[in-house]
Amino acid sequence: MLLWLLLHFLIAAAGTLLARRYALQRDLLDHPGERRSHQVATPRGGGIAIVVAMLVAIVALALRDPSQRWLLGGFGVGFVLVAAVGMVDDHRPLPASLRLAVHALAGMVLAISVQMAAGNSWLSAMAFLSVIVLTNIWNFMDGINGLATSQALLLALALAWLLGGSWALLAGALAASCTGFLPFNFPRARIFLGDGGSGGIGYCLAGLGTIAALTEGAAALWLLLPLSAFMVDAGLTLLKRVVQRERWWEAHTRHAYQAWARVVGHTRVTLAYASWTATTVAVMIVLRSTPVVLALALCVVTYLAASVVWWRLERMESHIKTTGDK
Template sequence: MLSWLLLHFLIAAVGTLLARRYALQRDLLDHPGERRSHQVATPRGGGVAIVAALLVAIVALATRDPSQRWLLGGFGIGLVLVAAIGMADDHRPLPVSLRLAVHALAAAVLAISVQMASGNPWLAMLAFVSAMVLTNVWNFMDGINGLAASQALLVAMALAWVLGGSWALLAGALAAACAGFLPFNFPRARIFLGDGGSGGIGFSIAGLGTVAAMPDSPAALWLLLPLSAFLVDAGLTLSMRTLQGERWWEAHTRHAYQVWARSKGHTSVTLLYASWTATTVAVMIVLRTTPVSLAVALCVVTYLAASVVWWRLERMESHTKTTGDK
């Protein structure tokens, strides 16, 4: 296991270095602006190294474990589709409709492979919905240094604990790859994930979570705990912007983590989010063999608490704007 983790850590680290060099040569830079949370022009697209590490893992595991080839194949095809459209968008902005259409195709491929492997249409539906949601949530939440990659690392560790066999190794590869990328993105960002990387991570977490639910449906409920910070922040912010008639797909700085970062800084907020998620991972590991009713109760309490924090941060931002206008 140690050599497996080290391999994917190195693939991601070396790949990130190469991606940074490529981005600088091609002038693939995110520039500061009203809809950005950073202050200096920064290369983007480093997440391709994480995707590359995952694809190496998928090929190796499919060769080693023929019984999982179809499911791993569907996972890999979907990952390539999401990463490819994201990387294309990193080079030249694409219509949101095209990006969502490719995401839907990737989610459908994953869902079909889950249906073939499990024979359970509900799990196939879970695969499709979670892939669509998490692919975009990780993109929305990739706005300050280290946040998206550190959250992925923690969630992948939780998935590796829950899963077994080849899928635990794949989750471990994702965690190791995120660890290989993070030194280039946190605490100072020398490169960003880009849409290809953030979308690929979200899709991978969705696929791994669905596989975890195949033999053990309650696992899907427990996995909602480590996802709570991202799902609440992205979900409530998206709902608020939609109700206010804003274009939800456009870049902005209204997420709770962005509001918080303006007063506390990127490093503090990333560490605070990591502390929240690490706590939920610990709770999940300790209590996941307990009755499902406890998982439901803990999810309700956790999401309500996260929603209160989001609401307070939103009020703080509104008050700041009102005071500034006066």
């Protein structure tokens, strides 16, 4: 296990260095602007290193474990689709409708693989919806230094603990890959994930979460706890933009984490979100063997609490500006 983790850590770290050099040579830079949360031009596309590391893991595990080969194959095909359309978008912006169509296709591939493996239509539907939701949430929430990668790292660790066999190794590979990339993105960002990296991470979490539901049944509901920070911030911000008839699919800086970062800085916000998620992971580990109804009750309480925090953070910046003007 240690050698496995070290391998994927090194692939991600070395790949990020190469990706940064490539991005600088090709002028693949995110420039500051009203729809950005950073102040200096920064290379993008570093998530390709995580993508490569995960592809190595998928192929290695498919060769090692024939019993999971078809499911890992479907997982891998969907992963490539999401990562590829994101990397193309990193080089040349694509229409949001095209990216969403590719995400839907990736979700269908995973759903068909799950249906073939489990014969469970509800689980297949969950696979499809999870890919659409988490792929885009990780893209939406990749806006400040270290946030998307640190959250993925914590969730991957939770999944590695929950799963077994080849899938635990795959979750461990994701955690190690995120660890290899993170020093280049936090606390100071020398390169960003890009759409290929953030989308690929979101897809992996969706796929691994589906496998957790396949193997663990209702106990997989506990995974909703560590997802709460991103689900609430992304979901409520998206709902607000839709209600206000904004072009919700375009880049923006309206998330609660972005408003908070403008007040206290990227590092504090990323660490605060990590503390929230680490706490929910610990709760999940301690209470996993308790009745599932407790998981549902805790999820309701946690999401309500997160919604209150979102509401307060979302108004923090405007309150400070109003007070300053007075």
